[in-house]
Amino acid sequence: MFALGNLLLVIVATVLFAVLAPIAGCLLAGLDRIISARMQGRVGPPLLQPYYDVRKLLAKEDVSVSGVDGVYMTCALVFTAFAGGIFFAGDNLLMSAFIITMASLFFIMAAYSSRSPFAELGAGRETLQVMAYEPMVLLMAVCFFMAAHTFMVDGVLDLERPIIATTLPAFLGFLFILTIKLRKSPFDIAMSHHAHQEIVRGTITEMSGRTLAKVEVMHWCENILFLGWVAMFFVWSNPASIVLAVIVALAIWFLEIFIDNNFARVKWQTMLNSSWLVALVFGGVNVIFLAFV
């Protein structure tokens, strides 16, 4: 299972992911802003606006207050790329899920390191978000294992039908927490994309310039990875299914933008309770179903 060939494949995939995911993620983020603007009756920025933003941030003066937040964010970026590499190399799904959580933890530590009350509040809320989505992510992986009889993502390529055929509840549950993972409203409690909120910018309040640019790039990569997880449900031995999976992932992306634009933020209690309830009901029902089928 941990053959040298696999390891090499993961490393190559990690490098490729680190190069390609920011490009695709940047375009998606630009599209997100245009679609959001259209939903609000505006024209919106150019497609490459997220790229311009990051280029500008890279040119800003370095005024980091902690001295280590930049290092933590670099770690978060590296772990995000690694999680993406593991997933897109067709390797262990569970490992990918754990490594991306590791990236979240580094992001949280970067926020805590500034000692700013707003950033600390944001970091606390980000921790709650991790607590909220992690049970469902694990149950999703368990359902994946029970349906595909392996944790290896490339296992879906040997199946005669996509795993969505037996994991629909887990998929729906995953869609629910996907909104938290993509940091979209109603669950963007740790750092909203909009000005005038009670904790300034939450986790990223004290981050500026280069460090903030790293946060942006990390979000692009995360988005691609999570859409990859969505796509995974729709792939089976037929090569044409990959096209279907990409279309479904893009449709889900559009749905997330729609939700983002139409829902107000909830309190953290509602987020935690609802996501654990969803994990228990949708994930639990699916596990029981798969155990008896």
Next chain:
Amino acid sequence: MGYSSKSPWVIHYDASSCNGCDIEVLAALCPGFDVERFGIINTGDPKHADIFLVTGSVNERNIDIIKQIYDQMVEPKVVVACGICACSGGIFHDCYNVIGGVDKAIPVDVYAPGCAVRPEAIIDAVVQGIAVLDQKAEALKAMKKGA
């Protein structure tokens, strides 16, 4: 044009404005004028902002706040005084508590007079501010290379 001019994020502070200019600043962000077309975003965080829009005159109570917001902003940065009160104190210039325009507290790059300042004037001022921002970005780059 550098990248600074393609993504000027603004932060807005209401010094002691009557809210006329503030409403116009927000109007510029709404669908009618939609300044996000030019990459302009209204941020609530001075550390993320490139352009500081101040409305209203400076008085004894808010001069420290204006200075603090300005100091927290990261170079390169530009200040735009929006409305006649922010430019010179306006009709409040001889009030006992009013010190004057924003330039009494921090260096101002662009003045946009008006009562209330029109969204078109704000957009024009920001566009002029963008040119200053680009110059400052170039200067910072040259300084970094020299260092």
